[in-house]
Amino acid sequence: MSGPSSTPLRVALLGCGTVGSAVLRLVGDQAGDLAARIGRPVEVVGIAVRRPAHHPDVPQHLLTTDAAALVRRDDVDLVVEVIGGIEPARSLMYAAFEAGKSVVSANKALLAEDGPGLHAAAAEAGVDLYYEAAVAGAIPLLRPLRESLAGDQLRRVVGIVNGTTNYILSRMAETGAGFAEALAEATELGYAEADPTADVDGFDAAAKAAILASLAFHTPVSSADVHREGISAVSATDVARAAEIGCTVKLLAICERVPNGAGDSVAVRVHPAMIPTTHPLASVGGAFNAVFVEAEAAGQLMFYGQGAGGEPTASAVLGDLVAVARNRVAGASGQGPTGYADLAVRPMAETPTRYHVSLDVADKPGVLAAVAQEFARQDVSISTVRQTGRGDAATLVIVTHSAPDAALSATIAALRDMPAVRGVTSVLRVEGLS
Amino acid sequence: MSGPSSTPLRVALLGCGTVGSAVLRLVGDQAGDLAARIGRPVEVVGIAVRRPAHHPDVPQHLLTTDAAALVRRDDVDLVVEVIGGIEPARSLMYAAFEAGKSVVSANKALLAEDGPGLHAAAAEAGVDLYYEAAVAGAIPLLRPLRESLAGDQLRRVVGIVNGTTNYILSRMAETGAGFAEALAEATELGYAEADPTADVDGFDAAAKAAILASLAFHTPVSSADVHREGISAVSATDVARAAEIGCTVKLLAICERVPNGAGDSVAVRVHPAMIPTTHPLASVGGAFNAVFVEAEAAGQLMFYGQGAGGEPTASAVLGDLVAVARNRVAGASGQGPTGYADLAVRPMAETPTRYHVSLDVADKPGVLAAVAQEFARQDVSISTVRQTGRGDAATLVIVTHSAPDAALSATIAALRDMPAVRGVTSVLRVEGLS
Structure with missing residues (x-):
């Protein structure tokens, strides 16, 4: 790893809303610390926004509406994308990789839609793609x-x-x-x-x-x-x-x-x-x-x-920025995720879940037996049954054991059709019960 | 980063107690996953222990009592140190760095005593020193x-x-x-x-x-x-x-x-x-x-x-092992900590704290005033006072505002000497109160 240098690492900021302006402020406030932690100072050299007039507090000479040109500029080392949404964020990110620039992003929608494609493009270019801020804001996760x-x-x-x-x-x-x-x-x-x-x-x-x-x-x-x-x-x-x-x-x-x-x-x-x-x-x-x-x-x-929130999200963006910048100073790229396991995604219908069901029932002999029979028909085993009230207002509260989700929802549909069931008043899955 | 290779990364394990044997087991159980995540398989090629006879379950040909020779062996790429304590762990770690080997350690005592020295030696050798397992076991911290x-x-x-x-x-x-x-x-x-x-x-x-x-x-x-x-x-x-x-x-x-x-x-x-x-x-x-x-x-x-515990600690050791191994495969070293801020360590006496104090006092007019006067003498401000019981059994429970710890302990000493105070029955610092 090379030693400290005074040549700044030059950052292009795409977007300057709540998160972007917090990033900009933190880069300024923490300038000394960032330089010490990275080994080189960090400088924001351009900010792409749609309407420059809406950003009176930002140094005006940094603003541009041409994000596509900004990410390709020779004097830009790293790109921070906090626009959100699919386009133009996606095209800008691919353009940044093509131009050999690492990207730090907070864009959950884009990463969730096109993660493998983006990672492949970053790996191809030998640059980093980090996005800690995309999930659970400031929480290092x-x-x-x-x-x-x-x-x-x-x-x-x-x-x-x-x-x-x-x-x-x-x-x-x-x-x-x-x-x-x-x-x-x-x-x-x-x-x-x-x-x-x-x-x-x-x-x-x-x-x-x-x-x-x-x-x-x-x-x-x-x-x-x-x-x-x-x-x-x-x-x-x-x-x-x-x-x-x-x-x-x-x-x-x-x-x-x-x-x-x-x-x-x-x-x-x-x-x-x-x-x-x-x-x-x-x-x-x-x-x-x-x-x-x-x-x-x-x-x-x-x-x-x-x-969420500007400051917490910006903290996560800056953590990634430091990592990417240190990788760049070291001439390396960081660990990308691996998709080697490539497991099948199981459809919800086959996923085991547990249900809580509340039923308003007529309080007649045999109702519980008939209700239990509907669960049994779908091979759903019952964990607990609680009956409250009597006469017209009787309520059955049932918590099932784990069963394929489709069997549970078929049971609910069948219960709704039962004459003895006056109403299914609450259906929710249950998690974390032993 | 180079592509997948079948040449194994060869690990020397120092110590084979609870944590060491869990590491050994996990390296075996997760062999396929580790190879995919790192890009090369991982193989434990030597295990240094004091008494080989105490480890009947471990492949006997891997055992050695000569840890110093093991860390220097040419066929060892990485060292995992789970002996604990200061010596011989410290000497072995320095020897590993000198031999150009990265070290993963769970040794809190050693890192706390000689962290800067060890980090300097690792940086000098261009290798990694990771020790996630040293603090809070499995928690990524x-x-x-x-x-x-x-x-x-x-x-x-x-x-x-x-x-x-x-x-x-x-x-x-x-x-x-x-x-x-x-x-x-x-x-x-x-x-x-x-x-x-x-x-x-x-x-x-x-x-x-x-x-x-x-x-x-x-x-x-x-x-x-x-x-x-x-x-x-x-x-x-x-x-x-x-x-x-x-x-x-x-x-x-x-x-x-x-x-x-x-x-x-x-x-x-x-x-x-x-x-x-x-x-x-x-x-x-x-x-x-x-x-x-x-x-x-x-x-x-x-x-x-x-x-704590063998498995959770081993999980943290393996996370570090993957990181160090990936760095090695990539021909880079990871981010070490920085000590650039080098802030002064403030003595406890000057550190602001808050105290909770319970006193058995005589329930006479003027006792609270006298007690309060002792706090004021040390410039300690009182947040709450609660008096319970009357007559012989009266108890004063006092929570202070924040003050230098020395002022608080001086106040306690003075209270112990007051004739109206029959006993100081409980003194503890308080944290996290608003």
């Missing part, structure tokens, strides 16, 4: 998965990776409010965007799940491989039922390695689920993120921190 | 501190990094037992060693604190710089008093950057402290470890997992 646990076999990665939905579900639990009311409050307070679809319908979490699964299982997984359900169907009743059985409702991103005689497969899914309040993820409230990891040798691990 | 947070400014690192003392304190809280009784139980169950000094007196935690502080603040910190108090003086009364104010007692390793007009300094200390039960560290029970990090931009982070 991808580097530990990719490197620290590289000598272990991962079994499961279960995360709360979307702050907006976690805030909404936390408020529903605290106040008894329904989804619409809690969403309105989150929007008012700025925790939800004007169009909350990406968060509420689980698209954001699904992209992160794809990235986590790819790294955890050395297998290319894209957003399209992820079974996705959002939280808009979670009702105040679901949340109340969860509390009754010592659980809380969370939107989980679950990446599992499923053992199989013919060869393991991976199952990747995002959906709301009840988890016991004693589970380490249960107490992760508000806008925080946490990711729980189970590995063969390491056992249980958890990573916790702020999942 | 050092790599995140060293790399993921390299673009941020760390303020505090607070950890529960010793499982034995955490088990003992957890049991004291659960059962109301005193220290001696809880220690006896821990010994019986194998959570404490026959000679528990290293754990109970805080030496183990102090070594880990030194390593954490060095990485967090880019400043060489050795065990000798760490203020160290163990848990043997923690009484059942202390634990009960903690519960009364909504706290729990933990042995904490605390590394802080203390702002200072003339230049920041670092304060590194290990001692039992009361923390609020709502603090993320409070619920870390039994033999688990957790480390809480506060950074300027990233905000609050927590890392949680198993801190």
